[in-house]
Amino acid sequence: MRVGMQMLCWGLLLAPGLLPAVSAVTADGAMWSAAAAESDGYVPLEELRSFYKLLPLSGQQPGVTAAGNGVLSLVFGPDPRDLLLGGLLCRLSHPVRQDAARGVLVSETDAVKLIDPVLRPTYIANRRLVKTVVLDPAHGGHDTGTVTPYAREADVALVVATMLQQELTKRGYHVVLTRTENRYLSDQQRVDTANNALNPLLISLHLNSGRSDVSGAETYTVTPAEPGADALPGNEFDAANVALAAALQSALVRGAGARDGGCRRARYSLLSSLRCPAAMVELGYATHAEEGARLSTDEYQRQLALALADGIERFAAVMNPEQCLRAAEKPAAEPPPAPAKVEPAKPSAPTRKSSRTPTRKTTVKAAPKKPAKAAPKTKPKRSGSSSRKTRR
Numbered sequence: 001m002r003v004g005m006q007m008l009c010w011g012l013l014l015a016p017g018l019l020p021a022v023s024a025v026t027a028d029g030a031m032w033s034a035a036a037a038e039s040d041g042y043v044p045l046e047e048l049r050s051f052y053k054l055l056p057l058s059g060q061q062p063g064v065t066a067a068g069n070g071v072l073s074l075v076f077g078p079d080p081r082d083l084l085l086g087g088l089l090c091r092l093s094h095p096v097r098q099d100a101a102r103g104v105l106v107s108e109t110d111a112v113k114l115i116d117p118v119l120r121p122t123y124i125a126n127r128r129l130v131k132t133v134v135l136d137p138a139h140g141g142h143d144t145g146t147v148t149p150y151a152r153e154a155d156v157a158l159v160v161a162t163m164l165q166q167e168l169t170k171r172g173y174h175v176v177l178t179r180t181e182n183r184y185l186s187d188q189q190r191v192d193t194a195n196n197a198l199n200p201l202l203i204s205l206h207l208n209s210g211r212s213d214v215s216g217a218e219t220y221t222v223t224p225a226e227p228g229a230d231a232l233p234g235n236e237f238d239a240a241n242v243a244l245a246a247a248l249q250s251a252l253v254r255g256a257g258a259r260d261g262g263c264r265r266a267r268y269s270l271l272s273s274l275r276c277p278a279a280m281v282e283l284g285y286a287t288h289a290e291e292g293a294r295l296s297t298d299e300y301q302r303q304l305a306l307a308l309a310d311g312i313e314r315f316a317a318v319m320n321p322e323q324c325l326r327a328a329e330k331p332a333a334e335p336p337p338a339p340a341k342v343e344p345a346k347p348s349a350p351t352r353k354s355s356r357t358p359t360r361k362t363t364v365k366a367a368p369k370k371p372a373k374a375a376p377k378t379k380p381k382r383s384g385s386s387s388r389k390t391r392r
């Protein structure tokens with residue numbers, strides 16, 4: 001059975017269970033064109049469906065649009081800002097629209113900076129080998145974070161970060177903590193720790209607060225830069241950020257059994273300032289009696305740490321260009337497929353074409369079919385150190 005390279009790596013990115021075993025689904029021969037979004041920045045779902053070889057799904061509720069292939073489904077609505085991507089809740093940058101002529105429309109920002117990086121992480125243009133995992137336990141010192149009768153945010157974040165450091169170190173990763181004790185750190189100190197590390201990724205760990213009936217894990221990345229708009233430093237890794245968030249969130253949901261609060265976007269100062277792939281994980285709500293109490297137990301903290309370690313491994317595997325190419329058994333005579341025309345090389349290079357340049361057609365070329373073969377695990381090195389977050 002032949003499986004496309006991008007699908008192999010996609011299977012590695014999301015936790016098993018959200019996606020059944022990868023089958024012989026490829027995007028060979030298909031492409032979607034950003035030219036389709038030339039007039040209003042929206043791409044017809046039909047284009048995406050065709051490109052990713054998805055089929056219209058029947059039996060959906062009114063107002064819900066879905067496409068899938070038994071392996072993956074894209075389910076939009078009834079809230080037009082929500083997408084179920086391979087079973088994982090993702091908040092869209094822009095609500096989907098409906099057009100009489102073009103059908104359901106998805107914003108180009110969401111197509112390029114959410115859907116494609118999750119489905120085809122090996123096409124992320126600036127992916128690089130992860131050499132340092134920076135774990136940032138939020139708050140600390142006089143900044144206690146959320147404190148409820150059920151859980152103390154700064155303390156739980158530090159415990160889970162320490163457990164995660166131990167697990168990742170066992171797996172051969174080089175890990176740095178922004179803080180290893182109960183002390184205050186500025187956002188800049190946390191940013192500096194990551195920005196000075198070698199090929200890092202950063203994960204900031206928090207507990208959430210809200211209404212007493214709200215629960216679930218949520219993973220945030222910096223709001224992606226819109227085509228033509230000014231970009232923040234953190235936008236350099238828009239595509240990798242969402243791939244990291246999807247790997248972490250699916251691991252929390254499938255591995256630790258957390259309720260899926262979704263992959264979300266925000267312009268938190270910490271995430272905005274980082275020059276590496278980064279995500280902020282809200283492990284659960286300290287204000288929810290049941291979840292808050294569970295977050296304070298050693299058993300659940302360990303489950304969360306193990307799940308996050310699995311998510312980090314999946315992300316690191318698809319960020320390793322060498323390993324993914326090896327997994328794809330690229331023919332020697334053929335150059336590697338052009339990576340990620342989807343993702344602009346620089347944040348300032350928008351993919352969306354002006355309606356005045358209809359002849360310039362940006363296409364996302366599908367990968368050639370490759371024999372299926374499990375990708376080897378990524379095994380960076382190891383070490384240890386600690387941090388916190390800033391919320392808007």
Ligand SMILES: [Zn+2]
Pocket residue numbers: 138139145146153206207389
């Ligand atoms: Zn917090």
